[in-house]
Amino acid sequence: MIPNDIKKSLEKECNRTILAQPPPNNTNGKVYCPAVFDGLSCFNYTLASEKAYVQCPSFVEGFDSTLKGFKQCMEDGKWYISPYNNSWTNYTGCISFVDLQHDRARIRIFTVGYALSVACLVIALIIFFYFKQLQCDRVTVHKNLFTSYILTGLAWIAYYNAVSICPEVLSQNPVWCRLLHILTQYFTASNYFWMLCEGLFLHTLIVFAFVSVKKLLAACCILGWLVPLALTIIYGLSRQISTSHDSKKNCWVHDHAIQWIISGPALFSIILNLIFLCNIVRVLVTKIRALNDTNAEQYKKAARATLILIPLLGLHYFIIPFKPKNDSPLLHVYLFTGAIITSTQGFFVTLIYCFLNGEVIACLKRKYYQRQVMKGRFNHTQVNITEAASAVTTPNVELIQSPGRKDVDEVKVCMLRDE
Structure with a gap:
């Protein structure tokens, strides 16, 4: 379980840096997934069909901070949704x-x-x-x-x-x-x-x-x-x-x-x-x-x-x-x-x-x-x-x-x- 003070601090920093930025100009026809905070990490706007990588959080027990997790941006410009959750970040590669x-x-x-x-x-x-x-x-x-x-x-x-x-x-x-x-x-x-x-x-x-x-x-x-x-x-x-x-x-x-x-x-x-x-x-x-x-x-x-x-x-x-x-x-x-x-x-x-x-x-x-x-x-x-x-x-x-x-x-x- 992540302490609330850590989560609030991370979310505040994400709002100040990435979420406050305007979305990319899509006049060239490119589709982007929106910036999002998943409760652990902050993800920037990501081009469709690409993965957004983040450093594994060091405050999660069992995670190796030298490794990386990712979110998958789908072709329609939406983040990957698992069959069981509303949204999903792949942190399986973070396990020490x-x-x-x-x-x-x-x-x-x-x-x-x-x-x-x-x-x-x-x-x-x-x-x-x-x-x-x-x-x-x-x-x-x-x-x-x-x-x-x-x-x-x-x-x-x-x-x-x-x-x-x-x-x-x-x-x-x-x-x-x-x-x-x-x-x-x-x-x-x-x-x-x-x-x-x-x-x-x-x-x-x-x-x-x-x-x-x-x-x-x-x-x-x-x-x-x-x-x-x-x-x-x-x-x-x-x-x-x-x-x-x-x-x-x-x-x-x-x-x-x-x-x-x-x-x-x-x-x-x-x-x-x-x-x-x-x-x-x-x-x-x-x-x-x-x-x-x-x-x-x-x-x-x-x-x-x-x-x-x-x-x-x-x-x-x-x-x-x-x-x-x-x-x-x-x-x-x-x-x-x-x-x-x-x-x-x-x-x-x-x-x-x-x-x-x-x-x-x-x-x-x-x-x-x-x-x-x-x-x-x-x-x-x-x-x-x-x-x-x-x-x-x-x-x-x-x-x-x-x-x-x-x-x-x-x-x-x-x-x-x-x-």
């Missing part, structure tokens, strides 16, 4: 090769990270749906969160590879790329709100004595799917009817103040999750102290559970909250680090809450040994011993389903069952 290489490398990281996350999330969902032992209300929230991660990952993979690295698409600004942008905003917002639902659900079960779990799940579904939908509709309409030229071009790939319609509530959800997390730890420590438990190991487990909750609740975004300036040598470090953290979050969430979960491992072991018995490789005695050992080391999921049981064991299970 070095920056383009960095952008493509970053998009490859996003693509690989999101693909890895989506694959792991799909496997985790299959496990959650397949094993009846894992069916509980909190896992239902997990399923919705994982689904939002999958949809977000697929949407961003499509957007990055079909729009972000395609200068022609960005310049032409077709309707489908803007619709894809809106779709990515919806799934991303939904992902944030399902993170909030995870914190809200766990916080409610721990802090409040009696809770209607069905009503809580219904509220989470509204908060996780419908609220982001309403915000996205408002965002899309606001951006479409905006009078700002910058907010409507380049497939909406550049940030705009209207983006706060989505970003503001998402940021608020992260802050709420931080509050939930602190209060969960407070309640946990209070209940441990109420039993006069002086064993430091309990506090270590509580601290470990807190750290485990961080990636699920989206608080990792506080690690890199400030973007360095464009000329800072740390900018690329920031961008690549952000790409890795953002795209692989789904992978780490499934790793912690599914693949390394003791209960899931126990279910997979039991299924494995049952299949081995069917093939005649183990006897039933060996399988029963293995299942008994798994049952002893696996927390009881149903403890968190009883709102009236608010003893310290329930709280610890709610915090530590995903270790």
Whole structure:
């Protein structure tokens, strides 16, 4: 997005120098395109069927000021109009090769990270749906969160590879790329709100004595799917009817103040999750102290559970909250680090809450040994011993389903069952 003060200064200079000049004398029958300011550059009167070249603007991120862009003057004395815009300047030649290489490398990281996350999330969902032992209300929230991660990952993979690295698409600004942008905003917002639902659900079960779990799940579904939908509709309409030229071009790939319609509530959800997390730890420590438990190991487990909750609740975004300036040598470090953290979050969430979960491992072991018995490789005695050992080391999921049981064991299970 170009600052308004820069645009006004450029437009004023263009009006003073080129636009104030009289048009060429066309008594010789020659046709000219009119002088025009396109929002970035000033173009002089240009002979029909010729191109008007300008130096690429240095204030546009990703542009190389040593290169040139152009406008095409058509045979009828009118500037070229793309199928999607009223007028079009070809700035595709302005893109810095070095920056383009960095952008493509970053998009490859996003693509690989999101693909890895989506694959792991799909496997985790299959496990959650397949094993009846894992069916509980909190896992239902997990399923919705994982689904939002999958949809977000697929949407961003499509957007990055079909729009972000395609200068022609960005310049032409077709309707489908803007619709894809809106779709990515919806799934991303939904992902944030399902993170909030995870914190809200766990916080409610721990802090409040009696809770209607069905009503809580219904509220989470509204908060996780419908609220982001309403915000996205408002965002899309606001951006479409905006009078700002910058907010409507380049497939909406550049940030705009209207983006706060989505970003503001998402940021608020992260802050709420931080509050939930602190209060969960407070309640946990209070209940441990109420039993006069002086064993430091309990506090270590509580601290470990807190750290485990961080990636699920989206608080990792506080690690890199400030973007360095464009000329800072740390900018690329920031961008690549952000790409890795953002795209692989789904992978780490499934790793912690599914693949390394003791209960899931126990279910997979039991299924494995049952299949081995069917093939005649183990006897039933060996399988029963293995299942008994798994049952002893696996927390009881149903403890968190009883709102009236608010003893310290329930709280610890709610915090530590995903270790």
